[in-house]
Amino acid sequence: MVKFGKKKYRDEIDEPGRFEKMEAKVRELVYFLTYGIWRSNPDTLSNRKNILYNATKTIILTIRNIKELNIPASARSLTYRTLLSIVPLLAVLFAIARGFGIENIVESSIFNLLLGGTPETEMTYTAPATSIDTLSIFTDEISSTEPELAGQQRIEYGITFSEELSAEGRTREFLNLLFGMIDNSLEEAKGGGIFAGVGILLLIYTILLLFNEIENIFNQIWQVRKGRNIGRKVTDYTAMVLLMPLFFILVNALNILSYPQNQTLKIIYILYPFIPRLLDIVPYVVIVLLFTVLYKFLPNTKVKFGNAFIAGVITGVAFQIFQLLFLSGQLWITRYNAIYGTFAAIPLMLLFIQFSWFLTLIGAEISYAAQNVRKFSFEKETRRVSRRYKDFFTLIITSEIVKRFADEKTPLTADELSEKCKVPSRLTNIILDNLLEINIISATPSKADERVMAYQPAVDIHNITVNYLMSKLDKKGSEDFMIDAQGIYSEHWKALVNNRMYIYESDKDVLLIDL
Numbered sequence: 001m002v003k004f005g006k007k008k009y010r011d012e013i014d015e016p017g018r019f020e021k022m023e024a025k026v027r028e029l030v031y032f033l034t035y036g037i038w039r040s041n042p043d044t045l046s047n048r049k050n051i052l053y054n055a056t057k058t059i060i061l062t063i064r065n066i067k068e069l070n071i072p073a074s075a076r077s078l079t080y081r082t083l084l085s086i087v088p089l090l091a092v093l094f095a096i097a098r099g100f101g102i103e104n105i106v107e108s109s110i111f112n113l114l115l116g117g118t119p120e121t122e123m124t125y126t127a128p129a130t131s132i133d134t135l136s137i138f139t140d141e142i143s144s145t146e147p148e149l150a151g152q153q154r155i156e157y158g159i160t161f162s163e164e165l166s167a168e169g170r171t172r173e174f175l176n177l178l179f180g181m182i183d184n185s186l187e188e189a190k191g192g193g194i195f196a197g198v199g200i201l202l203l204i205y206t207i208l209l210l211f212n213e214i215e216n217i218f219n220q221i222w223q224v225r226k227g228r229n230i231g232r233k234v235t236d237y238t239a240m241v242l243l244m245p246l247f248f249i250l251v252n253a254l255n256i257l258s259y260p261q262n263q264t265l266k267i268i269y270i271l272y273p274f275i276p277r278l279l280d281i282v283p284y285v286v287i288v289l290l291f292t293v294l295y296k297f298l299p300n301t302k303v304k305f306g307n308a309f310i311a312g313v314i315t316g317v318a319f320q321i322f323q324l325l326f327l328s329g330q331l332w333i334t335r336y337n338a339i340y341g342t343f344a345a346i347p348l349m350l351l352f353i354q355f356s357w358f359l360t361l362i363g364a365e366i367s368y369a370a371q372n373v374r375k376f377s378f379e380k381e382t383r384r385v386s387r388r389y390k391d392f393f394t395l396i397i398t399s400e401i402v403k404r405f406a407d408e409k410t411p412l413t414a415d416e417l418s419e420k421c422k423v424p425s426r427l428t429n430i431i432l433d434n435l436l437e438i439n440i441i442s443a444t445p446s447k448a449d450e451r452v453m454a455y456q457p458a459v460d461i462h463n464i465t466v467n468y469l470m471s472k473l474d475k476k477g478s479e480d481f482m483i484d485a486q487g488i489y490s491e492h493w494k495a496l497v498n499n500r501m502y503i504y505e506s507d508k509d510v511l512l513i514d515l
Contacts, residue, residue, distance in 0.1 A: 033060065038379050054373050061369035061376060065221070066362065074217045075358040082353050085210040088203035091182045093244055111175060211237040218299045221364045227300050236297075247290065288316035291360070295367045302449040307370040315363030322359065326352055375418075375425030382427045391470065393423050394431050398469060399512040401441055402461045406513050411454035413446050438472040440464065467509045474500060 037057060042050050065071075090110075097106040212233065219227055228236065292312030296303050326348075385393075397417055404411060412420065418428040432455060435441045442458040445451075457464065485493040 035380065038377055040377075042374070054370075057373045057376065058366065058369040061373065062362065062365045065365050065369065069221065069365075071361045071365065072358060074220075074361055075354050078213060078217065078357040078361075079350065079354040081210045081213045082357070083350075085206045087178070087181050088206040089210065089241075090178070091203060092207060092241055094182055096242060096244075107179065207241065208233065208237055211240065215298060215300065217361065218364055219301075221361070222299045222301050222303075222368050224299060224301045247286075284316060284320055287319055288312045291315045291319075291363055294360070295364055299364075300451055302452045303367060304371055307367045310370055311363040311367035314366055315359055319356065319359050322355060326355075372425070375429075378424045379426065382424050382430075385427065390427070390431070391473070393421075393427060394434070394473065395466065395469070395512070395515070396421050397423060397428065397431050398435060398440060398464070399515045401455055402457055402464055402512045405457050406461055410447065411444060411456040413452050413454050417455070434473065434476065438476050440469065440472060461513055462511065464512050465509045466512065466515075467504045467506065469512070471500075471504045 033056070037053055040053055042053075045053065094103055094106060097103045212227075215227055215233075219225075227233075288309075289312065292305075292309050295311050296305060296308040400417060400421055401411070414429050414432055415425065417423070417432070418425040421428070423431075432441070435455075436443060439458050441455045443453040444456055446454040483489065
């Protein structure tokens with residue numbers, strides 16, 4: 001044995017090993033992420049720690065809500081709705097585009113979205129009308145180059161040329177079939193008559209169902225109980241459909257600028273070498289803005305721009321990366337052509353639509369979690385709150401509502417009540433729901449945003465006492481059960497009623513306005 005001092009030996013020193021230390025650190029981290037971080041007081045932390053803690057909480061809440069709300073199932077539901085609505089939606093879109101003379105631009109943008117554009121040697125200003133035109137442009141461009149360069153291009157593209165034709169050809173075949181169905185729908189609508197009118201109504205109804213389903217899922221994520229009214233749905237959804245052609249024009253314009261073919265743009269590029277790199281970033285900016293607008297305005301509640309923008313950046317970048325991976329993976333998935341034949345593009349499109357909706361809904365979860373991260377402070381305590389303390393918080397919140405009404409002050413929203421009364425936000429919302437159910441308070445649109453409710457008394461404030469409030473809360477809910485409260489269990493029932501009467505008829509009752 002090796003001595004350490006007079007009486008200490010190596011085998012007598014009880015020090016934890018590296019594995020035990022690591023295990024202890026992991027336990028501490030798990031405890032902090034599941035309990036400690038939710039009890040932290042933002043007012044006592046530095047700005048840097050607050051940002052770090054809020055980002056961590058946002059990630060945890062997003063992952064938890066994805067599981068609790070079953071976001072993958074919602075994405076599958078939206079995929080089904082999209083498949084039902086894709087022809088009517090595109091038919092309306094093409095009808096609008098045809099009216100403005102931009103039908104080719106919209107068609108080209110859809111091709112670029114699903115096929116990732118075309119090689120630089122193939123780019124022209126006009127969109128290819130068919131897959132045959134595209135292939136002829138491709139072969140003409142290669143053959144028109146110098147012999148050595150043409151040979152080099154043939155070597156470069158020849159390895160995967162047949163596979164590329166197979167993968168892209170199937171997708172183009174499917175898109176041409178889809179556009180043919182759209183043209184038929186528009187031609188039928190032109191014919192007039194009662195059948196055409198019914199068809200147009202069905203087209204519009206199918207599109208409204210899709211947007212309504214999207215809004216319902218967004219409202220579910222944001223825990224909004226009431227959606228838009230019929231009038232707002234019609235106006236808002238119509239505005240979305242009308243603005244879609246503008247988005248396609250912008251995307252197509254960026255694709256054209258990304259591959260300049262005239263001398264003017266080439267001169268500009270010589271003078272400004274950094275412009276091509278900026279144009280590479282612009283599609284990301286466009287998709288980020290699109291998602292930001294979606295997260296900001298689609299839920300029927302007030303969403304802060306900063307939170308919508310954060311979610312838009314994350315989702316937009318993830319969507320662009322997914323699109324690149326999806327397009328590059330088309331060649332690998334070509335082997336399924338032997339199984340699916342002409343319909344090989346259908347499973348690819350299903351995969352693209354479902355994963356796109358999945359990313360979109362994750363972004364909605366991120367915006368919700370980022371905006372409501374403080375609502376989940378003391379979450380475990382909120383779930384396990386005692387009945388006495390819940391009644392205590394109810395008195396505090398109701399008293400604040402009553403006093404503000406008596407002083408003729410502006411009613412407060414749930415978040416404002418939570419902050420002023422120092423009650424956890426989720427518990428505040430639960431208490432307000434209970435008070436609404438027993439008709440002690442009523443909801444009214446706030447001045448800042450009519451979609452956000454503020455709360456005021458629903459009865460005479462001079463009748464709202466502590467005993468009155470507790471009595472109403474005690475009787476909230478159903479008592480219609482098949483139990484003999486007047487026979488076998490009559491003594492139990494009388495004992496409970498007498499206990500409650502002793503409390504509610506006390507001469508020490510106090511008006512909430514006097515607290």
